[in-house]
Amino acid sequence: MNEMPKRFGARINLRKGHVDMTHGSGGRAMAQLIEELFVRHFDNELLSQSNDQAAFQPPSGRMVMSTDGHVVTPLFFPGGDIGSLSVHGTINDVAMSGAKPLYLSAGFILEEGFPLADLEKIVKSMAAASREANVPIVTGDTKVVEKGKGDGVFITTTGVGVIPDGIQISGDLAKPGDAILVSGHIGDHGVALMSKRDNLEFETEVASDSAALHGLVAAMIDEVPDGIHCLRDPTRGGLAATLNEIASQSGVGMHLQAADIPIRNDVAAACELLGLDPLYVANEGKLIAICAPEVAERLRDAMHKHPLGTNAAVIGTVNDDEHGFITMMTEFGGSRVVDWLAGEQLPRIC
Amino acid sequence: MNEMPKRFGARINLRKGHVDMTHGSGGRAMAQLIEELFVRHFDNELLSQSNDQAAFQPPSGRMVMSTDGHVVTPLFFPGGDIGSLSVHGTINDVAMSGAKPLYLSAGFILEEGFPLADLEKIVKSMAAASREANVPIVTGDTKVVEKGKGDGVFITTTGVGVIPDGIQISGDLAKPGDAILVSGHIGDHGVALMSKRDNLEFETEVASDSAALHGLVAAMIDEVPDGIHCLRDPTRGGLAATLNEIASQSGVGMHLQAADIPIRNDVAAACELLGLDPLYVANEGKLIAICAPEVAERLRDAMHKHPLGTNAAVIGTVNDDEHGFITMMTEFGGSRVVDWLAGEQLPRIC
Numbered sequence: 001m002n003e004m005p006k007r008f009g010a011r012i013n014l015r016k017g018h019v020d021m022t023h024g025s026g027g028r029a030m031a032q033l034i035e036e037l038f039v040r041h042f043d044n045e046l047l048s049q050s051n052d053q054a055a056f057q058p059p060s061g062r063m064v065m066s067t068d069g070h071v072v073t074p075l076f077f078p079g080g081d082i083g084s085l086s087v088h089g090t091i092n093d094v095a096m097s098g099a100k101p102l103y104l105s106a107g108f109i110l111e112e113g114f115p116l117a118d119l120e121k122i123v124k125s126m127a128a129a130s131r132e133a134n135v136p137i138v139t140g141d142t143k144v145v146e147k148g149k150g151d152g153v154f155i156t157t158t159g160v161g162v163i164p165d166g167i168q169i170s171g172d173l174a175k176p177g178d179a180i181l182v183s184g185h186i187g188d189h190g191v192a193l194m195s196k197r198d199n200l201e202f203e204t205e206v207a208s209d210s211a212a213l214h215g216l217v218a219a220m221i222d223e224v225p226d227g228i229h230c231l232r233d234p235t236r237g238g239l240a241a242t243l244n245e246i247a248s249q250s251g252v253g254m255h256l257q258a259a260d261i262p263i264r265n266d267v268a269a270a271c272e273l274l275g276l277d278p279l280y281v282a283n284e285g286k287l288i289a290i291c292a293p294e295v296a297e298r299l300r301d302a303m304h305k306h307p308l309g310t311n312a313a314v315i316g317t318v319n320d321d322e323h324g325f326i327t328m329m330t331e332f333g334g335s336r337v338v339d340w341l342a343g344e345q346l347p348r349i350c
Numbered sequence: 351m352n353e354m355p356k357r358f359g360a361r362i363n364l365r366k367g368h369v370d371m372t373h374g375s376g377g378r379a380m381a382q383l384i385e386e387l388f389v390r391h392f393d394n395e396l397l398s399q400s401n402d403q404a405a406f407q408p409p410s411g412r413m414v415m416s417t418d419g420h421v422v423t424p425l426f427f428p429g430g431d432i433g434s435l436s437v438h439g440t441i442n443d444v445a446m447s448g449a450k451p452l453y454l455s456a457g458f459i460l461e462e463g464f465p466l467a468d469l470e471k472i473v474k475s476m477a478a479a480s481r482e483a484n485v486p487i488v489t490g491d492t493k494v495v496e497k498g499k500g501d502g503v504f505i506t507t508t509g510v511g512v513i514p515d516g517i518q519i520s521g522d523l524a525k526p527g528d529a530i531l532v533s534g535h536i537g538d539h540g541v542a543l544m545s546k547r548d549n550l551e552f553e554t555e556v557a558s559d560s561a562a563l564h565g566l567v568a569a570m571i572d573e574v575p576d577g578i579h580c581l582r583d584p585t586r587g588g589l590a591a592t593l594n595e596i597a598s599q600s601g602v603g604m605h606l607q608a609a610d611i612p613i614r615n616d617v618a619a620a621c622e623l624l625g626l627d628p629l630y631v632a633n634e635g636k637l638i639a640i641c642a643p644e645v646a647e648r649l650r651d652a653m654h655k656h657p658l659g660t661n662a663a664v665i666g667t668v669n670d671d672e673h674g675f676i677t678m679m680t681e682f683g684g685s686r687v688v689d690w691l692a693g694e695q696l697p698r699i700c
Contacts, residue, residue, distance in 0.1 A: 024698075026587025026632075027691030031595075050599050051521050052443040052582065053416035055513060058408070066403030067455035067508055069493040093402040105417035107506040109459070141506075143419040145698060149501040156457040156491075156506035158417055163405060171401050232402065237376025245381075249400050282376075341377030348374075348495060 008032045017116040024110070024144030037120060038140060041127040046103070046138035054138035056103060059162050066093035067158040073348045075122065075152055078192045079207030080284075082155055083125035088212045088284060089235070089350060090157040091133055095214035096231040096287065098169040098221055099161035104130060106140040106157050111150035122153060133212040135159070161214075167221060173229040174250035176320040179296035181289040183216065183303055184209070184311040186239050187267040190281035190346050194274060202273065206266045211285030216308045220289065223302035227295035233287050235350055237341050240279040242288055243326050244340045253321025256328040256338065260315045280341050282349040290318060358382045367466040374460070374494030387470060388490060391477040396453070396488035404488035406453060409512050416443035417508040423698045425472065425502055428542045429557030430634075432505055433475035438562045438634060439585070439700060440507040441483055445564035446581040446637065448519040448571055449511035454480060456490040456507050461500035472503060483562040485509070511564075517571060523579040524600035526670040529646035531639045533566065533653055534559070534661040536589050537617040540631035540696050544624060552623065556616045561635030566658045570639065573652035577645035583637050585700055587691050590629040592638055593676050594690045603671025606678040606688065610665045630691050632699040640668060 012032050022029035039047055046054040070086040080088075087104065094101040106126065110119070130137050137157075188209040195204045213233065220228060230250070234242035239261070247254055263278055271278045285308060291299050296314055303309030316328075326338040362382050372379035389397055396404040420436040430438075437454065444451040456476065460469070480487050487507075538559040545554045567581060580600070584592035589611070597604055613628055621628045635658060641649050646664055653659030666678075676688040 021697045024586075025691060025695060026585070026591045027695075030586075031690070049520065049522070050595075051447065053414045053447050053449075053509075055412050055414045055447055055449075058413050060410070062405050063408050063413075063510075064403045064405045065453060065455055065508075065510060066489055067457045067506070068491045069457040069459050069506065071459060071493045071495050097401065097403050097405055099403075099405075103415060105415055105508050107417045107419040107457075107508075109419050109421060109504055109506075139416055141418045143421045143504075143698075145421050145501060145504075148498065151495060151499040154459055154493075154495075154504065156417070156419065156459075156508075158415075158455050158457075158506075158508035159403075160413075160415060160510060170399065170405075172399070235376070236374075236380075241376045245400075340381070341375060345375060345377075347371045348493075 012036045014116045014120045019110045019112055019114040019116065019119065019144055021112055021144055024142060030142065034142065037123055041123045042137045044136040044138060046136065058102060061162040061165060064094050064097045064099040064161045064163060066090060067156060068093055069154060069156040070350060071154050071348050072350050074196050077196050077208055080210040081122055081125050082153060083122035084129040085210050085284060085350060086155040086157045087126050087129035087133065088210050090159040091135055091212040091214055092233045094159040094161040095217045096233055097163055098167040098217065099163045101135045101159050101161040101214050104135055104137045104157050104159050106137050106155060108142045109150055109154040110142065110144045111152050112144055112147040114152050119153065169228055169231050171230050171232060171246050171249040174246055174252050174290045174318050175229065176252055176318055177293050178229060178290050178318040179293050179314050180254060180316040180318065181300055181312055181314050182239065183287045183309045185262045185264050186283055186286060187263060187271060187278040187281035189284040190349055191267045191270045193349060194346060204266055204270050206270065209283055209285035211308055213285065213287050213308060216306045219306045220299060220302055224295045224299045227292035228289060230290040231287055234283050236282055238280040238282055240338050241341050246290065247324040247326055251322060253319045253324055254316055254326045255319055256316035258328050258331045260313050262311045262313050276345060279338060280345050282346065284350065362386045364466045364470045369460045369462055369464040369466065369494055371462055371494055374492060380492065384492065387473055391473045392487045394486040394488065396486065408452060411512040411515060414444050414447045414449040414511045414513060416440060417506060418443055419504065419506040420700060421504050421698050422700055424546050427546050427558055430560040431472055431475050432503060433472035434479040435560050435634060435700060436505040436507045437476050437479035437483065438560050440509040441485055441562040441564055442583045444509040444511040445567045446583055447513055448517040448567065449513045451485045451509050451511040451564050453488045454485055454507050454509050456487050456505060458492045459500055459504040460492065460494045461502050462494055462497040464502050469503065519578055519581050521580050521582060521596050521599040524596055524602050524640045524668050525579065526602055526668055527643055528579060528640050528668040529643050529664050530604060530666040530668065531650055531662055531664050532589065532611065533637045533659045535612045535614050536633055536636060537613060537621060537628040537631035539634040540699055541617045541620045543699060544696060554616055554620050556620065559633055559635035561658055563635065563637050563658060566656045569656045570649060570652055574645045574649045577642035578639060580640040581637055584633050586632055588630040588632055590688045591691055596640065597674040597676055601672060603669045603674055604666055604676045605669055606666035608678050608681045610663050612661045612663050626695060629688060630695050632696065634700065
């Protein structure tokens with residue numbers, strides 16, 4: 001963040017004001033927006049240093065860095081908004097290496113005319129998500145583009161974290177015989193979002209599962225320090241895309257049991273209605289774990305004890321297939337291929 | 351970056367193709383874009399791990415993290431483009447703490463319909479800037495928004511680096527009596543950009559000064575390990591905004607000598623023409639250094655020896671003024687206040 005002088009005369013009007021081009025100019029209006037909005041809510045010592053970068057002493061260990069742009073539409077949806085999502089999304093990408101997330105940065109691209117009240121709502125929600133996860137937003141940047149050259153607000157967050165000694169988790173470590181687990185119900189985020197899209201609104205009680213998963217990951221590693229080979233959060237493209245990614249990276253195939261994949265009735269019904277396959281619908285608070293078969297039950301039981309893993313289930317096994325095919329036994333006993341998503345299912349889901 | 355399967359059938363058409371929504375869907379088209387464009391050009395071992403995060407072993411020391419969104423228009427300008435700018439900008443923000451930049455992440459927000467040939471040009475330019483600076487792009491993300499909801503391409507880069515032991519450089523450390531230096535001619539970037547804006551095109555030979563300054567910073571610290579108190583790159587809002595930021599952060603005033611501030615005749619003439627004050631025009635390859643008076647000459651001489659500091663000059667002194675006023679003796683011997691930029695000078699300059 002840039003510098004914030006201590007006095008500006010009138011406070012910025014966060015109730016009725018709008019983003020204008022001066023908020024991106026490097027001058028007094030920008031400094032005021034940063035001080036009275038971002039620094040106030042993200043409140044932490046590193047950010048308040050007011051340099052263009054944050055300096056910190058990391059614990060020793062291998063470090064991890066991950067970045068994620070958020071362009072979700074609508075900006076506010078059942079179970080969250082672009083602010084909380086941008087915190088959870090990047091914390092999760094860091095955590096999927098087994099790392100403890102330490103710090104976040106946030107880059108805002110604002111569209112001229114965007115209501116400051118909405119921006120404050122988003123910033124408050126980011127601040128709350130960051131506090132709850134105990135991962136502070138320590139540096140940031142704000143740019144403003146002309147009306148019609150953006151879409152309200154885009155947020156790119158980057159996270160850094162440290163991997164505990166001895167942990168080796170990566171998408172290329174799945175081995176034939178390994179068990180495949182998912183931490184809970186799939187498809188909630190995508191369905192919650194679709195229910196609020198302008199052209200699609202339909203009645204459902206489904207809320208996004210958006211959540212920070214690093215606590216669950218820490219609990220899993222605590223209980224099963226050896227034997228977790230891969231972790232990944234099935235966001236865009238859903239369970240199907242993520243499993244195809246891992247299969248391709250590890251050079252293995254997979255076989256799933258449809259009956260074992262947790263899915264809410266509401267989500268299944270909505271997917272039926274919309275003609276979507278829930279395997280391809282985005283999640284924002286779920287993870288896939290691939291582990292040695294001998295620790296699978298212990299891992300599942302450990303997940304069950306965590307609030308974000310109460311519905312965890314073993315859903316399949318890794319097999320030896322150099323073509324990387326993923327097959328699934330359907331609930332009717334047939335077999336189908338779970339391919340990559342070829343076209344586009346739900347744009348701007350995160 | 352997400353995973354990239356090894357075979358897709360036909361290669362992506364980088365010569366005549368356009369970004370479409372499937373490139374952001376999490377499916378095959380996105381994986382192909384990542385593999386055939388980003389991973390190919392950014393080519394490095396960490397990125398090729400294909401996880402959603404990059405893991406690395408940092409050298410010991412305090413770490414630094416900085417982020418910067420890039421929304422510059424036009425995307426291509428004399429002396430650079432949004433790609434090289436997004437690498438230089440974040441490297442510089444990291445380097446201004448005295449740190450050695452280690453790694454970058456890149457988050458792309460693409461507008462549907464953007465020509466893939468232009469995207470490749472930008473990606474190549476980023477790759478070249480990153481290689482030249484020896485700071486690899488180790489992780490990234492790509493999102494696509496509908497036509498009319500973005501502006502071609504926005505790039506948010508984040509950098510991490512390590513501060514050498516014993517170095518303490520921060521915007522709040524300027525002291526009365528300190529010398530103020532600038533590393534070269536001011537205003538080049540802003541003028542180069544303005545000369546290419548649709549509604550303004552005028553004839554000038556001025557090119558952007560966009561450059562990575564970490565080599566210059568290392569040379570400065572090498573020569574003067576003690577006594578450099580603040581470093582900052584005067585980007586948006588130019589020299590004036592940056593000095594006001596530091597003055598406010600450190601609780602000091604400053605006095606400048608206009609005659610000592612290096613500025614090209616072309617830039618001065620263009621500013622005259624456009625009614626701009628060059629003190630407020632953006633730079634992308636310059637830094638301001640504030641140091642103890644006894645090392646000022648030695649620091650300036652060290653800067654002169656580096657290709658990016660050949661025109662470095664001492665331009666003023668820090669004084670004891672709790673109101674944080676910046677004054678300047680003009681070339682005609684008068685005195686003026688160099689205030690914060692109140693409105694907006696040049697939108698979307700970086």
